[in-house]
Amino acid sequence: MQLSGGEILIQFLKDEGVEFVFGYPGGAVLHIYDALFRQEDVKHILVRHEQGATHAADGYARSTGKPGVVLVTSGPGATNAVTGIATAHLDSIPMVIITGQVTSQYIGSDAFQEVDAVGITRPCVKHNFLVKDLKDLVSTLKKAFYVATTGRPGPVVVDIPKDITDPNIKIDYVYPEKISMRSYNPKIKGNPGQIKKAAELLLLAKRPMIYSGGGVVLSGASEELTGFVHTLGYPITSTLMGLGAYPSTDKQFIGMLGMHGTYEANMGMHECDVLIAVGARFDDRVTGDISKFCPYAKIIHIDIDPSSISKNVRVDLPIVGDIKDVMNDMMAAFKEINKKPDADALESWWKQLEEWRNKQCLQYDRNSDLIKPQYVIEKLYEVTGGEAFVTSDVGQHQMFAAQFYKFDQPNRWINSGGLGTMGFGLPAAIGVQLAHPDAQVACVTGEASIQMCIQELSTALQYNTPVKVVNLNNRYMGMVRQWQEFFYDSRYSQSYMDTIPDFVKLAESYGHVGMRIEKPADVEGALREAFAMKDRTVFMDFMTDRTENVYPMIAAGKGHHEMHLAPECLVNTPDDRELA
Amino acid sequence: MRHIISVLMENESGALSRVAGLFSARGYNIESLTVAPTEDASLSRMTLVTQGSNEIVEQITKQLNKLVDVVKLADISDGSHLERELMLIKLRAQGDSTRAEIKRMVDIYRARIIDVSDDTFIVELTGDGEKLNAFIAAVDPTLILETVRSGATGISRGSKSLQV
Numbered sequence: 001m002q003l004s005g006g007e008i009l010i011q012f013l014k015d016e017g018v019e020f021v022f023g024y025p026g027g028a029v030l031h032i033y034d035a036l037f038r039q040e041d042v043k044h045i046l047v048r049h050e051q052g053a054t055h056a057a058d059g060y061a062r063s064t065g066k067p068g069v070v071l072v073t074s075g076p077g078a079t080n081a082v083t084g085i086a087t088a089h090l091d092s093i094p095m096v097i098i099t100g101q102v103t104s105q106y107i108g109s110d111a112f113q114e115v116d117a118v119g120i121t122r123p124c125v126k127h128n129f130l131v132k133d134l135k136d137l138v139s140t141l142k143k144a145f146y147v148a149t150t151g152r153p154g155p156v157v158v159d160i161p162k163d164i165t166d167p168n169i170k171i172d173y174v175y176p177e178k179i180s181m182r183s184y185n186p187k188i189k190g191n192p193g194q195i196k197k198a199a200e201l202l203l204l205a206k207r208p209m210i211y212s213g214g215g216v217v218l219s220g221a222s223e224e225l226t227g228f229v230h231t232l233g234y235p236i237t238s239t240l241m242g243l244g245a246y247p248s249t250d251k252q253f254i255g256m257l258g259m260h261g262t263y264e265a266n267m268g269m270h271e272c273d274v275l276i277a278v279g280a281r282f283d284d285r286v287t288g289d290i291s292k293f294c295p296y297a298k299i300i301h302i303d304i305d306p307s308s309i310s311k312n313v314r315v316d317l318p319i320v321g322d323i324k325d326v327m328n329d330m331m332a333a334f335k336e337i338n339k340k341p342d343a344d345a346l347e348s349w350w351k352q353l354e355e356w357r358n359k360q361c362l363q364y365d366r367n368s369d370l371i372k373p374q375y376v377i378e379k380l381y382e383v384t385g386g387e388a389f390v391t392s393d394v395g396q397h398q399m400f401a402a403q404f405y406k407f408d409q410p411n412r413w414i415n416s417g418g419l420g421t422m423g424f425g426l427p428a429a430i431g432v433q434l435a436h437p438d439a440q441v442a443c444v445t446g447e448a449s450i451q452m453c454i455q456e457l458s459t460a461l462q463y464n465t466p467v468k469v470v471n472l473n474n475r476y477m478g479m480v481r482q483w484q485e486f487f488y489d490s491r492y493s494q495s496y497m498d499t500i501p502d503f504v505k506l507a508e509s510y511g512h513v514g515m516r517i518e519k520p521a522d523v524e525g526a527l528r529e530a531f532a533m534k535d536r537t538v539f540m541d542f543m544t545d546r547t548e549n550v551y552p553m554i555a556a557g558k559g560h561h562e563m564h565l566a567p568e569c570l571v572n573t574p575d576d577r578e579l580a
Numbered sequence: 581m582r583h584i585i586s587v588l589m590e591n592e593s594g595a596l597s598r599v600a601g602l603f604s605a606r607g608y609n610i611e612s613l614t615v616a617p618t619e620d621a622s623l624s625r626m627t628l629v630t631q632g633s634n635e636i637v638e639q640i641t642k643q644l645n646k647l648v649d650v651v652k653l654a655d656i657s658d659g660s661h662l663e664r665e666l667m668l669i670k671l672r673a674q675g676d677s678t679r680a681e682i683k684r685m686v687d688i689y690r691a692r693i694i695d696v697s698d699d700t701f702i703v704e705l706t707g708d709g710e711k712l713n714a715f716i717a718a719v720d721p722t723l724i725l726e727t728v729r730s731g732a733t734g735i736s737r738g739s740k741s742l743q744v
Contacts (some may be wrong), residue, residue, distance in 0.1 A: 023654050083688070118594060119594075122594075122597065122598060122601050123601055123605050126648070127648040127649075130593070130594070132593075147648055182651055182744060183590050183648060183649055183650055183651040184590070184648050242728070305646065306642050306645065306646075307639065307642035307645075307646050309642075310635070310639075311639060314635075519656065
């Protein structure tokens with residue numbers, strides 16, 4: 001089949017099984033858009049800003065496990081996409097981003113809408129390519145999808161000069177079923193010797209702790225992890241990125257760990273004697289002060305990326321491999337060793353954990369006349385039956401959603417954990433809804449974050465993606481305000497906007513339903529009403545308590561055992577009294 | 581500690597900037613870096629000299645390995661190895677006694693004079709960095725017009741070899 005470069009690109013995407021391309025046209029990609037116009041298999045989602053395209057593709061990828069695909073033009077098209085590319089990179093999300101480039105002969109001449117897209121994106125992609133010859137286009141695209149989706153996934157940029165997609169130059173096209181690269185062979189199988197040693201160490205533990213992360217979600221190893229945890233009977237905590245990989249409502253789950261983790265999870269981390277990290281990367285928001293991290297523990301670390309191992313925290317027993325494979329091999333190793341965990345030790349460990357759990361660290365004032373953000377999330381959980389896909393932006397609302405929406409399934413909690421990108425939530429929700437047209441999709445956000453990509457409300461109308469925006473409107477950049485309250489003597493420098501738009505009218509002008517909710521008693525009703533409107537995007541503007549803080553909190557330079565607890569908690573740590 | 585890392589990578593445009601970018605982004609230091617194609621034109625071989633604790637060098641090798649263009653690498657300073665650097669140095673050579681003195685130095689260091697003009701010599705010298713430094717130190721500094729050094733290249737001794 002003789003096709004032009006533009007046609008090859010579209011045909012390739014179709015053959016690769018790509019359903020949606022999120023993009024925005026421009027000069028350098030006009031040939032590609034013309035090829036797109038002349039077919040119906042690959043659906044194009046026209047966003048309102050290229051950042052929105054990347055986040056929407058990202059949301060699609062996170063909720064399906066399939067790569068998200070983006071198509072943008074050269075210059076500002078590419079630079080606008082960079083934030084979304086970096087967002088995907090930090091959370092290891094498979095994406096392929098096609099950027100148009102000026103015609104080959106003009107590269108380097110500061111041509112109109114020219115930027116060095118490969119250079120600009122190099123530090124925030126898994127890999128990138130510049131296509132220099134039409135003959136290389138297909139193999140480059142195949143490599144891009146292969147690299148993006150295998151090993152530790154990540155975004156891959158393919159920069160295509162305009163002449164490569166020239167409709168007048170046609171070559172033979174054959175879809176390559178497979179590709180191999182001598183320089184790229186991700187390791188899947190864990191070392192059997194290491195796995196056996198890890199199994200033995202785990203069975204010897206008196207105070208074990210399982211710490212799971214986003215790698216479990218990416219590996220699709222939720223079931224394997226759950227089996228592993230149930231077999232051992234050990235407590236499990238999760239990072240922000242790993243939520244849902246293990247059912248949050250299960251009794252062995254002791255909540256999220258880290259800066260805003262639960263008391264029981266963080267204390268458990270501090271006191272444990274054997275820690276197994278499963279697809280987690282010892283991020284600074286998880287570890288707190290490294291010198292105080294898990295002082296009594298032998299540490300086992302399973303990760304597909306060798307460079308994650310001993311990067312931040314020195315581990316005793318590394319296993320490089322895919323979580324799913326390693327979990328299966330570990331279960332086989334348990335059978336072979338044929339020993340049981342120390343039941344007495346485990347019983348007293350659980351007793352201790354229950355004591356910590358009884359502190360009920362996520363308490364908040366339920367008698368307030370103001371809408372508490374935590375309450376909104378609790379009601380969201382109830383109204384959606386815990387079944388919704390929840391995207392979030394970044395800040396307090398993100399932490400409240402993570403703490404109070406009890407995810408029982410993987411790929412349902414969709415947030416920018418690594419880069420912390422405000423503006424992520426709404427476009428991501430659109431991507432999720434496109435992938436799951438019948439599912440309930442909520443975007444938990446705040447009045448600051450939502451304004452960073454609010455233009456995508458227009459995209460939501462065009463493609464009829466009935467996402468429900470849960471705006472926790474406290475008239476502050478809440479997390480910034482919280483830090484300023486704690487660490488800057490309440491000098492609220494620039495964390496407040498005194499010209500917040502009327503979101504109800506704004507939503508209406510975009511063609512959606514807007515609601516303002518000002519009393520706690522109206523929260524549940526509003527949510528029920530909104531979710532009953534199955535074919536409408538609804539923007540719920542919850543006027544929440546302005547000064548609510550996220551607790552528990554580990555301040556910078558503190559260890560897991562040095563949390564600030566909420567004033568509502570029965571017993572305060574010394575640190576808390578100091579703070580008050 | 582000083583480490584010499586040899587890297588075989590795809591001879592693609594931008595490969596060098598990936599390595600350089602990695603070092604600057606992660607705050608690793610590069611003492612020197614040399615690169616050229618190998619006998620197989622599709623591969624480039626790079627020699628990186630870096631300083632760092634064992635933990636840092638471990639991270640450097642892991643991060644380099646993670647680059648999709650990197651085929652294989654080895655820290656050749658782990659074992660017995662040879663290290664060579666090339667220096668070209670242009671010296672002011674006026675008057676018989678100066679010219680004779682330079683020639684004597686060249687003999688002692690087993691260097692070669694590869695260009696002669698009425699008032700200059702260009703001297704070529706290979707060896708490890710220390711030898712090149714010693715030569716520079718031994719020459720009257722007022723005679724040095726220009727020096728150019730290639731940066732270190734290296735190879736393991738014996739049958740151990742870095743190949744695809």
